[in-house]
Amino acid sequence: MKLFIAPRAPNPRRVQMFMAEKGIAGIELVPVDINKGEHRSAAHRARNPIARVPVLELDNGRYLSETRAICSYLEGIYPLPNLMGNGYEERAFVEMADRHAEWALLLPFANAIRHTHPGLASLEHPQFADFGAAQREKAIESARSFDDVLQRQDFMAGERFSIADITAFCALEFARGLLKFHPQGHGMPALQAWRERMAMRESARA
Numbered sequence: 001m002k003l004f005i006a007p008r009a010p011n012p013r014r015v016q017m018f019m020a021e022k023g024i025a026g027i028e029l030v031p032v033d034i035n036k037g038e039h040r041s042a043a044h045r046a047r048n049p050i051a052r053v054p055v056l057e058l059d060n061g062r063y064l065s066e067t068r069a070i071c072s073y074l075e076g077i078y079p080l081p082n083l084m085g086n087g088y089e090e091r092a093f094v095e096m097a098d099r100h101a102e103w104a105l106l107l108p109f110a111n112a113i114r115h116t117h118p119g120l121a122s123l124e125h126p127q128f129a130d131f132g133a134a135q136r137e138k139a140i141e142s143a144r145s146f147d148d149v150l151q152r153q154d155f156m157a158g159e160r161f162s163i164a165d166i167t168a169f170c171a172l173e174f175a176r177g178l179l180k181f182h183p184q185g186h187g188m189p190a191l192q193a194w195r196e197r198m199a200m201r202e203s204a205r206a
Contacts, residue, residue: 002028002057003070004047009034010106010174011067012054013206017166018071020203022078027056035122068098071163083163090158097157097164104142106171112136113178136179140186143172147188155194169198 003019005012019027032038032053039051047055048065056064056073064070075084085091114124115132146168149156156164172195175181183191198204 001026001059002030004030004032004044004053004055004057006032006034006039006053008177009053010110010170011052013170013173014067014163014166015054015056015070015074016206017170017203018074018083018163020206021083021161021166021201022074022081024074024078035119037122068102068163083161083166085157085162094157094162094164097162098167101146101156101164101168101171105139105146105168106174108135108139108142109171109175109179109181112139113174117178119178139175140181143181143183143186143188143191147183147191150190150194165198166203169195169204 003012003015005016016029032044034053038044039053044055045051047057047063050065052065054065054067054070056070058064064073072084075082085094112132112135114120115127115135116129121127146156153159155161156168172181172183172191183189183195
């Protein structure tokens with residue numbers, strides 16, 4: 001199999017961190033230079049018509065896109081360690097936490113970066129600075145809810161590490177690098193402590 005990625009982009013990083021947690025080897029990583037527009041090329045659109053990464057090329061020649069779909073596929077092939085929930089109830093709560101992290105944290109931070117950072121002007125043309133600034137504030141406000149959650153439990157979905165922690169960590173790292181966002185600086189000590197624990201995992205270097 002091959003995994004088409006964009007280095008430093010948060011969604012491909014989510015899949016790579018998921019793979020690292022499971023110890024998955026043997027999947028070739030193929031970089032796609034999104035700053036040069038390679039994701040919009042005919043070759044990549046043949047893999048994913050909506051021109052995004054990551055994309056997993058299966059051994060049978062089919063292409064699977066969307067981060068969570070790829071992780072679900074890999075979870076099926078490599079069930080241990082379980083990262084998406086055991087049984088219908090835990091799976092539901094892990095998916096809920098993962099969706100919260102994706103839609104309330106990763107998406108607004110990504111919008112803020114894409115619309116305010118000059119290095120991403122080629123990806124978001126035109127950029128809308130006011131929208132980006134508003135999205136940054138929305139993401140920070142959402143981050144406070146995650147700080148509240150982590151004051152009551154050790155991980156995003158409960159008492160063990162899951163895909164929801166991967167999504168939230170990649171969101172914070174993306175914001176830390178390009179928006180200089182640090183939870184501690186906004187009065188979120190639980191979220192900051194969680195981030196430091198996540199950064200110590202070997203998969204965080206994937």
